[in-house]
Amino acid sequence: MATTETVQEQEPKRDEDEDRSSRRLLVILLWILGIAAIALLALLLWLLWPHATPSKQAAGYPIEVVTTIYGYGDQPDELLLTPLGVTFDNAGNVWISNTGQSRVEQYTTEGGYVRSLGVEAGGGQLASPYGLDVDPQTGLVYVADYGAKQVQVYTTDGEYVGHLPADEQKLKVFGDAFSPFDVQVVEGRVVVASNDGLYFFDTDGTVVGRWVDRAGGNNVRGPEFGQFNFPDSFAVDPGTGNFYVADTLNRRVVAISPEGRWLWVSGSPDAGGSIQGFWQLPRSVQVGPDGNLYVVDTFRPDGEGMGAGHIVVLSPNGELLSEFGRNGYTDGSFAYPDQIAFDGGELWAMADRQNHRVVIFRLITPYPAPSEIEADKYLGMLSNPADTWSIPKSERPASPASDA
Numbered sequence: 001m002a003t004t005e006t007v008q009e010q011e012p013k014r015d016e017d018e019d020r021s022s023r024r025l026l027v028i029l030l031w032i033l034g035i036a037a038i039a040l041l042a043l044l045l046w047l048l049w050p051h052a053t054p055s056k057q058a059a060g061y062p063i064e065v066v067t068t069i070y071g072y073g074d075q076p077d078e079l080l081l082t083p084l085g086v087t088f089d090n091a092g093n094v095w096i097s098n099t100g101q102s103r104v105e106q107y108t109t110e111g112g113y114v115r116s117l118g119v120e121a122g123g124g125q126l127a128s129p130y131g132l133d134v135d136p137q138t139g140l141v142y143v144a145d146y147g148a149k150q151v152q153v154y155t156t157d158g159e160y161v162g163h164l165p166a167d168e169q170k171l172k173v174f175g176d177a178f179s180p181f182d183v184q185v186v187e188g189r190v191v192v193a194s195n196d197g198l199y200f201f202d203t204d205g206t207v208v209g210r211w212v213d214r215a216g217g218n219n220v221r222g223p224e225f226g227q228f229n230f231p232d233s234f235a236v237d238p239g240t241g242n243f244y245v246a247d248t249l250n251r252r253v254v255a256i257s258p259e260g261r262w263l264w265v266s267g268s269p270d271a272g273g274s275i276q277g278f279w280q281l282p283r284s285v286q287v288g289p290d291g292n293l294y295v296v297d298t299f300r301p302d303g304e305g306m307g308a309g310h311i312v313v314l315s316p317n318g319e320l321l322s323e324f325g326r327n328g329y330t331d332g333s334f335a336y337p338d339q340i341a342f343d344g345g346e347l348w349a350m351a352d353r354q355n356h357r358v359v360i361f362r363l364i365t366p367y368p369a370p371s372e373i374e375a376d377k378y379l380g381m382l383s384n385p386a387d388t389w390s391i392p393k394s395e396r397p398a399s400p401a402s403d404a
Helices: 002-048 372-378
Strands: 063-069 085-088 093-098 103-108 113-117 129-134 140-145 150-155 160-164 182-186 189-194 197-201 207-212 233-236 243-247 252-256 262-267 282-287 293-297 306-314 320-324 340-342 348-352 357-363
Touching: 085 129, 085 340, 085 348, 093 129, 093 348, 093 357, 103 129, 140 182, 140 189, 182 233, 189 233, 243 282, 243 293, 252 282, 282 340, 293 340, 306 372, 320 372
Parallel strands: 129 182, 233 282
Antiparallel strands: 063 357, 085 093, 093 103, 103 113, 129 140, 140 150, 150 160, 182 189, 189 197, 197 207, 233 243, 243 252, 252 262, 282 293, 293 306, 306 320, 340 348, 348 357
């Protein structure tokens, strides 16, 4: 009987333990279900809640160096010295105005030296080469030699051809002097930036047009709309034909139609001997594959080069889009850069003047946005001149706008 009673006492205890375990498991399951429900509700609320989605990924430093050219040897006379000008040809070569050495040099984009121009005594010897261009149609190399006050012309093989202006050209057409800074072949005309504007030559070296202010019958350098003051560089948009001029000492960039009408002006000249506007010293301008303008502002040093820097990107209408390009001596940095060039594909080149080198690089998008400080500086810099032309009224194309 004792054994039977013991078994009967143990069975209710076992049932009671099983009930407790079941209740405990049920509680745990309810907790899990509750937590899952809360998590599901939180996820649902997060999905339904409006979020600020960034318009584009954060931009990094957009300059990727491909090649750096210091010269073709280690000796002092084999190095680049204060290079100012640079351009590409259609064969994929880069041409450099080695200004401090008084010559032009041709390299491959990998940095291989090819030849030098303008080193022979006599005709064609260069003094202070600056801007240069290679005409893809004729294969001629045009070099703006501001020291010699001529544009020197060579074949791509290095043979000297001649100079502009022609010997018969009356020099009074140039006002107070001819100082060629930049040169490009545009629709069969050789266009040259001089101290007071742009001059258009035929292939014989005769001036057939000029975009300068001639108030009172004389060429005039000045700050007014329609005037220039040592424009160091210009570029032509192959799509629209518009000219973009780095009007250097007026500290502005000017857009001009193919007919010579001023479309817009970015920047303002000095006042009271001090800089008034956004630009410090714009010395070069180039049209990129996106149709935007890439302006080199030499005196815009920035250690980071993100949101400010030497390269300023404008839209074709003159709006500020980006700034980048750090100041310094390391790879991808620049010290008082001058002319910039684009090969029409993916490569850019910069005449890095104070670093005595030319840097070939790619640009990586997206570009950094301008810093708030730089964007604020640019406010009010864009002007739309009313009926301003760089040619006399008698030479303007017949249109309602030109008669205004």
